[in-house]
Amino acid sequence: MAPAGRRLHLMPGEPTDSRAVQRVVLAGGGHAHLAVLDDWARAPLRGAEAWLVTADPFTAYSGMIPGWMAGHYGAGQHLIDLRPLAKRAGVRLVIDTVDGLDANRRELTLSSGGVMAFDLLSLAVGGEVDISPLAGLGARLLPVRPMNDFVARWPVVLEDAARRQGFSLVIVGGGAAGIELALAAEFALRRISADPKVSIVTAEDGFLSGHSQATIARVRAELARRRIDIFFGEATGSEDAVLLSTGMAIHADYVIAATGSTAPRWLKGSGLALDQQGFIEVGGDLRSISHDNIFAAGDIVTRTDRHVARSGVHAVRAGPVLAANLRAKLNGQMLHQYIPRRRTLYLLATGDRRAILSWGKFAMVGGLLWRLKDWIDRRFVRHHTIAAETGEVN
Template sequence: MKKTAIKKLLLAGGGHAHIGLLRRLPTNRQTGTDITLISEQPYSIYSGMLPGWMAGHYDLAEISIDIKALCQKAKVRFVPACVGQVIADANKLVTTDKQSFDYDLLSLNTGADTAMQWLNGDVDHTDTVVPIRPLHHFVERWQQILIEAQRSDVYHLAVVGAGAAATELVMAAKFALQGINNNHKVSLVCGDELLADFDKNFKRRVIKQLDRHNIEIIYARAKGYSEGRLLTTAQSLNADAVIAATGVTGAAWTRDTDIKTVEDGFIAVNSAQQSVSHPNVFAVGDTSTRVDKVVAHSGVHAVFGGRVEADNLLAYLNNVPLQDYQPKKRTLYLLSCGDKYAIGSWGRYSLQGRWVWELKRQIDKRFVEAS
């Protein structure tokens, strides 16, 4: 009898999509497939709960997903390493510590990096100006910021960014620093417009909450950091630390690949989340950009796109037709406001309250704790 060759499925990154895939694999296991997952960390920090952790509502374990344990349960080999290079013409992935992996099918879910171009290549301040991504670096740095704030009479923190994440982070930071010392000050530097992609009522609600927390909003573009001051197009301000939530750029490893990328290093994929240059490469979440329509880089699309992508990986292995990921027109966004209060947005509708925070807590916990 002819023996079927074992196929190698390589999962790069421990993002939302691969977490979903690992959770579904035990019941959906393909025989004849050898699966390996490579991720920088044995656990993944859930960004949706990060502001709640900063504000002191959760401990780190509560916002972390144990990727290694999920791999063990799903009988997937876990390799703690960082993807450094993908040579897709040779079906080969190389990690930054020079381990080499070949594959029949590759799935990329390594997320993105924080766009730091605004700092104009000034990398002397990496300790003071902290990008939100990678999250595990940010988590370490935030704990140091709290120690520094405990030692200071007046501590100035600036958050740079204009999206939902920046507003959540600035309110969480203010809530935490205020708990240490009332003199501590937090500013949000947001360019010309805050929450440009959101409905005006939602925006109004968020600005009211920023006011309630006494957060100074500076409508100017940050352009550098020098001698303890954040430089902006309008003014410079004291900043002992700066958190950058300035959007996403392609992951560093995408500078060393032959897979087609678009914009600034995002893997170009079609509606099936399949690379447009290499059919045996799939990518999903913040690592990828759809070429056929505009789909925002967000956790929601990493999760829902991830489900379709996971099915497509199995379909590809079994030689059956792929499905398209059809993103919903509207998605629910729940934005936490530092204390246990949140604002919800659904298209043109928005609402707020402590119960919205409780709803967010339950949804987030369900995601993290699902096994």
């Protein structure tokens, strides 16, 4: 790694200096970086200064969003405050949005106009939602990301629905998130609106892709029981309807876009090796295959050694490996591999305090599964909240 002092390190308001220490920058408050902050709190980095630049002081724990929509969690219960976590880890926090990366010059550009140089970079900024085909819906469209914006707008949808008869909500996206959002929305709307209608629009190959036939059958039965229709086709948006490639039009008072993660556009000119969809190509050690001082985890990566689904589960589990590898890289030690388990357990909330378990070819549904999911999710958020408040690291 080149000595940091040879290059300019600029931050808004910070004088240009030449430093003897390495600058490690975490970009994004994604799931994997929570484990990195934990690790640095346990054992502070030596010979390095650490920064976290992230778009929002709070990071949303997505697993609890459907439960929050359904009214099972209070305001903010799904949020993790990054400020005390950064402080405890000895990390300087910058609330700003990364909108450019020059991997060869080792610089991030920020939407405030600042430039942040780094010696070692770790990216966990999550994916974006491509809303361009649905843009014709204007203010009726709610992209699920940025999640904090979605959370701010959902109560407005409920208020509007409460005033209308035959309210129609369309969810575009038939992955696990789209299904959970549809079921949570149906549960919430049924309590406040007369005769609400919830529909899902999805490409056929996108309907619960990666899940077993048993899970798909359970989900279909649940959707049918709740009178949630599924329409297959490519969706575009008009002023007040979702138009399907089949020629059908579905009237929509609001549309939630949950079409899965797309790669941030600013990665394109970064010089990093990207796959065809623009995701960062990393090996099992979570390091860019083109730049050995850049690591990445979560929804923005594609593994070149094996298929790993984009999900919160993997973003969380990659965290401890990422933490170990950032430290190993600084100390010139061997890197570890993130090897996912052969099967991943998913619990899909049905909105009515039940959940559908999906594990390999096995699927089941029930109230106890919701209690398990609720316990896992609350425990995750509480860990990062209690730890931050008390300074203790479990």
